[in-house]
Amino acid sequence: MFLDIPAPILLRMRELEQRDALDRNDGTPRLDRLRQIPPDTGKFIALLAASAPEGDWIEIGTSAAYSTLWLALACRERNHTITTFEIMASKSAIATETIAAAGVGDVVRRVEGDFLDYVGDLDDVSFCFLDAEKEIYLSCYEAVVPKLVAGGLLVADNAIDHQATLQPMLDVALFDPRVDALIVPIGKGELVCRKR
């Protein structure tokens, strides 16, 4: 998956990495920043998605679709698709450019809107990457866990760098009898939950 990343995907990843590094330091308001995962986290979630059981794959918080590109590699590996949700129209527009430039429109379905308005339509989720505003993590967690198939994975970003804000959700997840969960110290800290 990682040694032969297609050139259009690699090129767009590099562009977005540069843009993300710039907007963290140039005074861009927080909500307008891309706030992407680092590359190692991208590899980690791609490995987990590629190892997920049968079922649907979703991502909550597309931004410019950088993390989606990593997950698209897993889609190619597994002949799968992923649906990714983004609430901001301005971010959605950049994600559309990303998907076209990287040539992954056949495996990525984009939805513009609040994920929580769509979660009722979901069933049989086998992989979910949660990377949205921290205030909605617990609602997303409670909405997604019942939809996970046995062995299905929910991975949540920022479990270490936003630990204080996420503590109510972490307290639920780490003691939730429906899942086995732990925090992996990679990138900003990934909470990994596997449905029992």
Ligand SMILES: C[S@@+](CC[C@H](N)C(=O)[O-])C[C@H]1O[C@@H](n2cnc3c(N)ncnc32)[C@H](O)[C@@H]1O
């Ligand atoms: C940290 S960024 C995502 C970064 C992206 N996963 C990446 O690594 O490239 C969080 C994104 O979640 C979006 N978001 C926040 N609340 C949302 C919601 N309720 N539904 C869908 N997207 C949401 C924000 O607009 C923002 O673009």
